[in-house]
Amino acid sequence: MGRVHSLRMKLVLVMVLLILALMTVVGAFLVNGVDSFYIDRFYDSMETTFSQDFILKLQETAGSEPEPAPLLKEMLMAQSNLGIDITTRNVYILDADGQVLETSSKDDTVEITDNLLAALGGEVGSGSSVTLDYMDLAVPIQSENGTYIVYIFDNTATVKDLTGSILSIIFKSLALGVTICVVLALLFSQIFITPLRALTTGTRQVAAGDYSQKLEVASRDEIGTLTRNFNYMAQVLQNTVSEMENERTKLSTLFLHMTDGVAAFSPDGSIIHYNPAATQLLGKPLDAAVTYDELFGQEAEFREIMALRPPHFLQREKQVEDRELSLFMAPFASEQAQGGALVVIHDVTEQRKNELTRREFVANVSHELRTPLTNVKSYAETIISSGEDLPGELRNKFLAVIVGEADRMTRIVQDLLTLSKFDYGKMDMKFSRFSLAEAAQHICEAERMDAEENHRHTLICSCAEGDELAVSGDKERIEQVIANILSNAIKYTPDGGRIEVTAGREGGHVYVLVSDNGIGIPEKDQPHLFERFYRVDKARSRQSGGTGLGLSIAREILDLHQGTIRIHSRFGEGTDVRITLPGVQ
Numbered sequence: 001m002g003r004v005h006s007l008r009m010k011l012v013l014v015m016v017l018l019i020l021a022l023m024t025v026v027g028a029f030l031v032n033g034v035d036s037f038y039i040d041r042f043y044d045s046m047e048t049t050f051s052q053d054f055i056l057k058l059q060e061t062a063g064s065e066p067e068p069a070p071l072l073k074e075m076l077m078a079q080s081n082l083g084i085d086i087t088t089r090n091v092y093i094l095d096a097d098g099q100v101l102e103t104s105s106k107d108d109t110v111e112i113t114d115n116l117l118a119a120l121g122g123e124v125g126s127g128s129s130v131t132l133d134y135m136d137l138a139v140p141i142q143s144e145n146g147t148y149i150v151y152i153f154d155n156t157a158t159v160k161d162l163t164g165s166i167l168s169i170i171f172k173s174l175a176l177g178v179t180i181c182v183v184l185a186l187l188f189s190q191i192f193i194t195p196l197r198a199l200t201t202g203t204r205q206v207a208a209g210d211y212s213q214k215l216e217v218a219s220r221d222e223i224g225t226l227t228r229n230f231n232y233m234a235q236v237l238q239n240t241v242s243e244m245e246n247e248r249t250k251l252s253t254l255f256l257h258m259t260d261g262v263a264a265f266s267p268d269g270s271i272i273h274y275n276p277a278a279t280q281l282l283g284k285p286l287d288a289a290v291t292y293d294e295l296f297g298q299e300a301e302f303r304e305i306m307a308l309r310p311p312h313f314l315q316r317e318k319q320v321e322d323r324e325l326s327l328f329m330a331p332f333a334s335e336q337a338q339g340g341a342l343v344v345i346h347d348v349t350e351q352r353k354n355e356l357t358r359r360e361f362v363a364n365v366s367h368e369l370r371t372p373l374t375n376v377k378s379y380a381e382t383i384i385s386s387g388e389d390l391p392g393e394l395r396n397k398f399l400a401v402i403v404g405e406a407d408r409m410t411r412i413v414q415d416l417l418t419l420s421k422f423d424y425g426k427m428d429m430k431f432s433r434f435s436l437a438e439a440a441q442h443i444c445e446a447e448r449m450d451a452e453e454n455h456r457h458t459l460i461c462s463c464a465e466g467d468e469l470a471v472s473g474d475k476e477r478i479e480q481v482i483a484n485i486l487s488n489a490i491k492y493t494p495d496g497g498r499i500e501v502t503a504g505r506e507g508g509h510v511y512v513l514v515s516d517n518g519i520g521i522p523e524k525d526q527p528h529l530f531e532r533f534y535r536v537d538k539a540r541s542r543q544s545g546g547t548g549l550g551l552s553i554a555r556e557i558l559d560l561h562q563g564t565i566r567i568h569s570r571f572g573e574g575t576d577v578r579i580t581l582p583g584v585q
């Protein structure tokens with residue numbers, strides 16, 4: 001409301017000053033005009049009266065009479081154009097010394113004026129000015145009896161009275177004009193202030209965040225145009241703020257839920273923004289007291305980042321416990337502020353682990369393929385070079401080795417192909433009803449020679465025959481799982497060990513349990529057993545021909561059968577591996 005009253009008072013003040021200025025100018029012109037009018041009229045009358053003929057008559061009278069002063073006075077008093085009035089305008093007859101001889105005034109003294117001095121000098125004195133408070137005319141009359149001065153003096157009392165009346169009228173008019181101006185100013189200001197008050201209220205509500213304001217357009221003038229522009233501005237602001245809010249919500253949601261950590265720092269290195277992922281990856285709580293140097297000072301100096309210019313950035317590595325973090329550091333700035341530094345934190349632990357696993361896998365597969373290929377080549381070259389000299393029994397043994405190595409390479413390639421099919425969803429399963437116990441028994445018999453003859457293990461297979469342990473699935477794939485588990489038990493049990501395969505039913509599920517008294521699995525390795533290419537004892541796995549894919553493939557196959565695989569191991573004591581499948585009647 002202060003602004004409205006201020007505008008109203010300004011408008012009233014302007015109107016009052018305007019009328020004051022106008023009346024002052026008019027009054028000045030009127031007063032000046034009245035003074036000029038009376039002066040002009042006085043001298044016009046004097047000029048008419050004191051014609052050349054009248055001056056000659058005055059000269060004749062002054063020369064013919066011994067005492068001409070009274071007669072000169074009478075002649076002048078008889079001239080109606082002179083307007084002689086003893087109260088304001090009088091006539092004086094003076095001698096050559098300036099002494100008053102006759103006068104129509106009650107006062108027989110006269111003040112020596114410029115015009116009178118001019119007449120005493122022999123010239124007609126008729127000069128005047130609006131600044132003087134009198135009007136006068138002095139005419140020298142030359143005669144034989146001497147020189148006489150006819151002097152007409154007017155004290156301008158009439159002019160002053162008229163000027164006072166005019167000023168009184170002006171002041172009354174001024175008072176009335178000021179009153180009218182104040183009333184009109186208040187009325188006009190109300191006309192202007194009403195829409196301005198609405199605009200003021202609207203702008204405050206818009207400033208408070210309420211963009212739904214729509215003011216009524218009451219006129220088509222500039223204020224109406226301003227009101228329409230305000231409504232348009234409010235609508236545009238509402239749309240813009242709505243879009244910005246949507247974008248802010250999107251960015252906020254992304255910022256809060258992104259897996260990469262983000263931390264922003266002010267120009268002095270204090271943290272100003274961070275997301276939950278940053279707290280999790282850095283492994284410590286973040287707050288406003290945390291600085292850049294505490295978090296990343298060892299990786300890069302803050303001034304080094306601030307010295308960069310887009311699109312350049314720094315990339316650093318940071319180790320936090322068992323995590324490997326990749327840091328992307330870059331400065332940011334805005335037109336309103338100095339900006340700061342932004343650090344994006346990316347967890348590359350799994351990536352590095354996968355890279356390491358892949359490198360190990362390539363090395364392992366290369367070794368696994370190179371060893372049988374070397375054996376195949378060596379035995380084949382021996383057979384070729386020996387020709388007919390090689391005994392048949394030895395030749396058959398060499399050929400058996402070649403076939404075995406070929407089978408070994410085939411298994412490696414088969415594992416890779418199986419893994420690829422799982423990745424691309426192209427693993428076809430041929431489901432049928434079969435006995436899980438019979439499948440386990442079949443694998444036991446297939447692996448018995450390797451277990452008992454090559455490793456001197458005791459292999460016990462306690463699998464009940466018949467239809468009690470029937471399941472629905474791909475028999476070949478399930479046998480592949482059992483073979484893989486039993487093969488691992490044979491490989492990782494020291495020679496002369498004990499391996500037991502058991503099959504049974506628990507509720508609606510059928511299981512196969514493979515137990516051994518081998519080397520067992522360290523506790524730290526157990527969470528990673530089903531990861532691809534992961535091998536517990538890499539040296540022993542390489543000697544045994546392992547690729548680290550067997551258990552991963554086994555779980556993939558069992559997942560497709562809605563089954564499970566569980567491993568319980570005691571390092572140095574042995575391992576129990578149990579697979580479970582839904583049973584069928």
